Amino acid sequence: MKRTSFRYIFGPVYSWRLGMSLGVDPISQSKKICNFNCIYCQLGETDVLQTVREVFVPTRRIIAEIRSLGPGGIDYITFSGRGEPTLAKNLGEMIREVRKIRPEKIAVITNSTLIARADVQKDLMLADFVLAKLDAHNAKDFAAVNRGIADVVFADVVKGLRAFRKKFKGKLGLQIMFVKHNMVHAKDIAEIAQKIHPDEVQLNTPLRPCATKPLTKKEMNDIKRYYSSFHALCVYDVPSKPYHPFDETATASRHGSFQK
Ligand code: SF4
Structure with missing residues (x-):
């Protein structure tokens, strides 16, 4: 596969939830910009805690990079990266423009913080x-x-x-990251999830290097019992596959250490 350098796109990486996923980072700043500072974030501490939406990268620049790719080899084009993608005010415009030029399905990985907003839902x-x-x-x-x-x-x-679930006709996955802090509340989180009616629940624990230790396979299997009424996937149950990013530096800056 041809290697090149990119500023706004990364991967493809193999995702246990999405298959081969080409990442699009609508924030693409050297600093991590997010309205969360999760204890397990693989990108480290949040540099800029922000909840105001703004245009970080003009849509045309991201589209130019995507246009330069050849066909095939990708299951999903996924908006995620160094921070929360819904903070990008032009997220909707980017999705529309990507659709015009690529046949793959489009995913967005969000921390859900802005999902009550009408513009973000749109x-x-x-x-x-x-x-x-x-x-x-x-x-x-x-x-x-x-x-x-x-x-x-x-x-x-x-x-x-x-509210979003009621309107959204696509697939909604709830991602739950389990660490020592919240594992005792797995049942309580499942009860909240019941009210949301996701299409699937993704039971995760931080396997990539970060400040928090992952739970063991046994601990995750114990947690999984509470999610038997859902279509639930556990990170330990899905075998990983090798992958070869177009630009390893661009990928590591969004994805932490991907070569485990
Ligand atoms: S980038 Fe994701 S994991 Fe990291 S702090 Fe923000 S929401 Fe949490």
Whole structure:
């Protein structure tokens, strides 16, 4: 596969949830910009805690990089990267433009914090697959695990997820990252998830290097028992596959250490 350098796209990487995934980073800044500072973030501490949407990269620049790719070899084009993709005000425009030039399905990985907003819902509605984070069952755990900006309110996030689910015709996955802090509340989180009605639940634990230790396979299997009423996937159950990013530096800066 031809190697080249990119500023805004990364991968493809093999994702246990998406298959071969080409990443698009609509933020693409050297600093991590997010309204969360999750204890397990593979990108380290958040540099800029921000909840205001803005255009970080003009859409045409991202499209120019995607246009330079050849056909095939990708299952999903996935918006994610160094921070929260819904902070990009031009996310919807980017999705529309990518659709015009590529046949692959489009996914967005979001931390769910802005999903109650009408403009964010409108953008996410354009995706085929939205992978939305839910790591807590109450405001206390939400603050302890995700360490978000004060104006991100747990109850509003759950309300936003429920409202979005009712409107969204695509596939909604709830991503739950389990660490020591929230594993004891796996059942409580499952009860919140029941109210959201996702198409699938992704039970994850941080296997890539970060500040928090992953749970063991046995601990995750114990957690999985609470999710028997869902279509639930566990990170330990899906075998990984080798992959070869177009640009290893661009990929490592968004994906942490991908060569494990
Ligand atoms: S939401 Fe994602 S990018 Fe933001 S701090 Fe959490 S894991 Fe990192």
